[in-house]
Amino acid sequence: MSALEVIVSGTMLAQTVRMTIPYACAAVGGVLCERSGVINIALEGTLLASALASVVVCFATSNPFAGIATGVTCGAAIGLVHAVLVVGGRVDAIVSGIALNVMAAGGTRFLLRGLYGSSSNSPRVEGLSGLKRAGSLVRTLSDPFFVATLGAVAMVAWMLHRTRFGLRLRACGEDPSAARAVGVDVARVRVAAVTLGGAVTGLGGTALAYDLHQFQAGMSGGRGFIALAAVIVAGWRPWPAAFACLAFAALDALQIVLQNQTNLPPQVLAMLPFVTTLGALVLVSKRRAGAMRAPAGLGHHPH
């Protein structure tokens, strides 16, 4: 098959959709955190830690759903720690995020050696089997992770704009002092938002691990940061953020196809997603107005 045939094939589309899931989960988690006013660069560490957590439990119990539950819980727990440090302890959000990322990177390797005596990867887990016989596109679209991610995006978009909690969450992100003045418990709303965001990100980490049927050290590979860029490019809105992630994932998938089809050095193509991210950040900053701007209270505490 020529490169073009591969690119327009259903397999490629399925691949893209599958690769979108971790990005999209992290991005939606990021939207939740940042719309409540808390910067979260710990998305990267959250993806990584929840990927390992899900594999550990899935391997021990042979129950993929217990693994998913653990991955989501692990993500929520990291979100909670970040929220408590930032909202309760008034630690700078970037500092807390860096510390959590460092701990996740070190902690996963520590556990990997402790549990499996390996410094690179976990044993194989089955993950979700799904519909084995259907075509790859059908199989991908009926994948529980895909459905759950789609549901999470829809839920967050609906919640932000149609529920009382969502209104309060946005109020905390836009003007925490005003929100507090009208009786909103800013700290509680933010802790809830960041914890929930961590849980969604944890789902993404689980999907990442199940997709490869194992945990690999450092497997998040910068996805958390790219997801954060997607949040910014999308103007802190859930649906556009998910679509931005789809675009990044398409590039990722394209990169893999081109690597198999061309003689270019692999590093040139590996640069593609990162260069695009930088380019996208430049493009959006040119016309930032109206709904595209950052929450005004992002990174600020109520007075």
Add this chain to the structure above:
Amino acid sequence: MTSSLSRSSTRSAVLVGLSASWVAFCVLVWLYGESPRAMASLLFEGTWGTSYGAGQVLFKATPLLFTGVAVDFALRSGLFNIGAEGQLAVGSLAAGVVGTQLPRGVPTLVAVPLALAAAMAAGALWALVPALLKGRFGAHEVISTMMMNSLADSAIGLALGAGGLALTGTVRTHDIVPGARVPRLEAWFPALKGSAASFALVVGVASAFLVTASYRRTRIGREMGLVGQNAAAMAAEKVPVRARLEQALVFSGGLAGAASLGTVLGYKGYFEEGLGAGAGFTGVAVALLGRGRPLGLVLAALLFGTLQQGGLAVNAFVPKELMDILTGVVVCAVALADGALVALVGRGASPPGPPASGAKAASA
């Protein structure tokens, strides 16, 4: 931040951080099924217990000191340079390449400064991209420097492989010329015999003092500090805020590149893929503990150098990654204790931690 925190409360915060990491060490070692007491004595013997161990701590601390000073410099202007990792990597490659290309027999006093200049230029160049994106487009430096870290990995692989800079079949460059090697400290201090500590440490300590002195003693340094505290007010004062932010990040990149003095020029004698990896991120922790004070930066670099060397000392029994967890614990605990102490002293108005978010409020 010097202005909002007294020295004594900073010291207490660091003590809290150390105690927390000590507790974490004991708990994690115990959970792993080893004896905390035995591991602690192993850790001590492997680091400060012998002169060789102490020398290795100094060696490990050297690149951390450079990257710590680099991150601290950008932090003055309110910028988080998470990209020290990539800047150090491309700087090391540049140092290695220039070090091999120099004619043999070049004296040390010429060769080392040349290689160092190349490393700093490469690091600065790598920081120029996020600096321009920040200054011209307001792109958040945490994300752009992170992207540059990933790009550095690919670019270095490309330069070594397709670029033909590596010895065939390896991921390392040729050996640098003897003149470009930074002499080891053992030449002057025979007690450190066998350890890889080099005179790069002396340069690092000097740069910590020089750079932090520039915060107060130069006009640009003062302006950068003020931009970090309140960019809008400085813009009203006709300080070129954009230029200062860009310069801060670029110079920070140069400093991060200078860390190759301790790795390529002072230790290996060639560049290889992954040499010095991790020093960039640990440099962030060094800067957060050192807070713009030279002695603070040196002590913080020694602390994390001790953790790294200690990790190797216990690695046969407990994975050395334990020390990464402890690094995170120290950073969190110090930042938390800072907040609590600030509230206690009744200066709650100024936010704890590094310079306030004046310069970064617009994006993120």
